[in-house]
Amino acid sequence: AQTVTQSQPEMSVQEAETVTLSCTYDTSESNYYLFWYKQPPSRQMILVIRQEAYKQQNATENRFSVNFQKAAKSFSLKISDSQLGDTAMYFCALKRAGSYQLTFGKGTKLSVIP
Amino acid sequence: EAGVTQFPSHSVIEKGQTVTLRCDPISGHDNLYWYRRVMGKEIKFLLHFVKESKQDESGMPNNRFLAERTGGTYSTLKVQPAELEDSGVYFCASSPHRTVGNTGELFFGEGSRLTVL
Numbered sequence: 001a002q003t004v005t006q007s008q009p010e011m012s013v014q015e016a017e018t019v020t021l022s023c024t025y026d027t028s029e030s031n032y033y034l035f036w037y038k039q040p041p042s043r044q045m046i047l048v049i050r051q052e053a054y055k056q057q058n059a060t061e062n063r064f065s066v067n068f069q070k071a072a073k074s075f076s077l078k079i080s081d082s083q084l085g086d087t088a089m090y091f092c093a094l095k096r097a098g099s100y101q102l103t104f105g106k107g108t109k110l111s112v113i114p
Numbered sequence: 115e116a117g118v119t120q121f122p123s124h125s126v127i128e129k130g131q132t133v134t135l136r137c138d139p140i141s142g143h144d145n146l147y148w149y150r151r152v153m154g155k156e157i158k159f160l161l162h163f164v165k166e167s168k169q170d171e172s173g174m175p176n177n178r179f180l181a182e183r184t185g186g187t188y189s190t191l192k193v194q195p196a197e198l199e200d201s202g203v204y205f206c207a208s209s210p211h212r213t214v215g216n217t218g219e220l221f222f223g224e225g226s227r228l229t230v231l
Binding site: 050091093 | 117145149154155157158159162169170205209221222223224225
């Protein structure tokens with residue numbers, strides 16, 4: 001069975017500062033994908049960033065980057081230059097290759113303070 | 115292009131009543147998924163349609179839950195009779211093709227919040 005753990009239920013960060021959200025996971029699969037999704041208040045959940053497990057290079061999307069430590073089964077999300085629009089629930093998720101099911105963590109509520 | 119839409123956004127019902135949630139996927143997306151998040155818990159998979167066929171309903175909690183996808187377009191999720199533990203947010207998502215071998219991004223709706231009193 002796969003599990004995803006987000007140990008920070010809530011976090012806050014000052015606007016323009018950097019924040020890191022933690023995620024650890026467990027899987028017996030060798031080929032899988034990791035995702036960070038975000039859901040702003042009363043909005044749709046959208047994909048922030050994805051990482052293929054077979055790639056050693058950490059994924060980056062503009063101000064969002066990940067620190068993927070495969071041996072430690074860790075997949076943290078760093079948000080640089082935080083903006084008010086980054087306020088949202090952030091969910092870490094895992095999908096094994098060849099599957100269509102996502103396994104989610106409990107989420108981290110991030111508040112960006114002006 | 116319209117995204118995934120869900121209705122209602124919030125429903126409050128009493129234990130024993132029936133509720134039907136609706137999801138309209140992105141046009142042309144064959145795959146439709148239902149997920150549920152109970153307060154404070156993880157988002158859990160419920161089931162997966164490919165067009166009008168149920169591909170996997172292993173996550174459905176019990177037989178009080180019935181999902182349909184008429185003509186491979188919109189989907190409904192009926193809870194009858196509702197129990198207190200059914201409260202939560204029900205998410206619908208869609209994707210254009212099977213995720214085998216690819217990164218499998220899902221497109222989510224805003225969710226339907228169900229409160230059972």
